Amino acid sequence: MHDLQLERFYQTGETSNGLVMIPDGPIKTFTLRGIKDSPPYLHDGRLMTLADCVEFFNLVLGLNLTEQEKANLVAYMLAL
Numbered sequence: 001m002h003d004l005q006l007e008r009f010y011q012t013g014e015t016s017n018g019l020v021m022i023p024d025g026p027i028k029t030f031t032l033r034g035i036k037d038s039p040p041y042l043h044d045g046r047l048m049t050l051a052d053c054v055e056f057f058n059l060v061l062g063l064n065l066t067e068q069e070k071a072n073l074v075a076y077m078l079a080l
C-alpha cells in the first residue's frame, strides 16, 4: 500500500475535470504484468495511456526523466 499524497498538488474540495478532489489515502500498488492490456490506468482510471502514467510519476515523484528514459519505461511496460 502506498499513499502518493496527491493532495500536495491541490486544495481539498477543488473541482478538476468536473470531479471534486479529495485525498485518496493508501492505494494498493498494482502488478504491472500484462499492463498494456488494461487501460485506463490508476485505481480511478484517470490516465489513458502508459505514457501518461510515466509522465504522472515523473511529475509526482519529481524524477526529471529524459525523453529517452520515458520512452524506455513505456517500452519496458509494453513488454511485461
Ligand code: HEM
Binding pocket: 001, 002, 003, 004, 024, 027, 028, 029, 030, 031, 032, 035, 038, 040, 041, 042, 043, 044, 050, 053, 054, 057, 058, 061, 073
Ligand atoms: C517511473 C516510475 C513508475 C512507473 C513507470 C509506474 C507505473 C505505474 C503504472 C502503469 C500504474 C498503473 C497500474 C494500473 O492501473 O493497473 C501504477 C500505479 C501505482 N503505482 Fe507506480 N510507477 C512508478 C513508480 C512508483 C513508485 C515509486 C511507487 C511507490 C512509491 C508507485 C506506486 C504506485 C501506486 C500506489 C499505484 C496505484 C495508484 C492509484 O491507483 O492511484 N509507483 N504505477
